[in-house]
Amino acid sequence: QHNILTSRPYAIKSSYDVKLEITGFTNDNIVKYVEQFFDQTIKEINTDSSKAQKLLKLLESNSSIWGVAHIPVNLELICSLWNNNDRKITTVLTMTVLYDNIIEWQCRRYLTKKNINHEDLMTQDVYDKCNAELQFLEYLAFKGMQCDEIMLTPAILKEAKDDLKSLAIDIPQILKMGILKSYDDTATGTQNQTEKQHYFVHLSFQEHLAARHLLSILMSTNK
Structure with a gap:
């Protein structure tokens, strides 16, 4: 007997007698x-x-x-x-600080890929250079949480892009940050990233980015 294990078995509809749990x-x-x-x-x-x-x-x-x-x-x-x-x-000392540090590091890697020197940049300067990308990721994470989805459909992606139209988001560039991944579940396959499903590298990152979006709303409201 052979078992095929996948970490994202959303396309599998059949029921099986054996259930496996990925525990980490x-x-x-x-x-x-x-x-x-x-x-x-x-x-x-x-x-x-x-x-x-x-x-x-x-x-x-x-x-x-x-x-x-x-x-x-x-x-x-x-x-x-x-x-x-x-x-x-x-x-x-906290989960929030850890995830913020990881996101900053991912942003610095992203800037390196774009041949932008960041070695002497302070944290806020790094965020400023990745402002559009971070705003989109935070908003997309929030939209996903609103819809109770971890697999973000092309419709959710399009809605997020349309809501933030002024940012002129380029999805292939967003993927280079290493926080959001694409998943093609179509039978024929597609190279168009906007037609694929997307997901964050882990639910905890989606939750953290969604919280950052809420925080930015609260801070702007207080002003």
């Missing part, structure tokens, strides 16, 4: 992943050999961060952020 990393998996991640970076860029143990110590000392580290995509981003700037993440 175990505690031992986290330790192994972090050690392997930094073993690889030591070979590639000669990074500090103690970084793995320092990060594990930080994760284990913060129950909230340790909890989200069981999600593989989160752990990969945490490791990448730590490898890029461990001094910044040592100040992380």
Whole structure:
């Protein structure tokens, strides 16, 4: 007997006698992943050999961060952020600050892809340069939460683009930020990103970005 496992089985309509649940990393998996991640970076860029143990110590000392580290995509981003700037993440005490730091790091990677020098930019300057992209992602995340959807249909995407028409959003560029992914469930396939379904790398990112959108509304209202 063979089983086919997919993390996004939305197109499968048939019922089965066996149900499988994806539970994420175990505690031992986290330790192994972090050690392997930094073993690889030591070979590639000669990074500090103690970084793995320092990060594990930080994760284990913060129950909230340790909890989200069981999600593989989160752990990969945490490791990448730590490898890029461990001094910044040592100040992380809340989930909000962690996700803000990850989003800033993703923005800096995005600017690198666009050949924009960001090394001397402050956090707010980075956000300003990615303002349109972040506004769209935050609004799209909020629209998805309103519709109770994690798979964002082309209709939701179009509505978000139309509502923020002044930003002149380019979806292929948005995807380069690494926070939103596309998923083509059509039989023939399409290269047009606006005709595909989209999803955030993890529900927790969608929730965080939606919260950022609400915060921006509240702050603008207070003004």
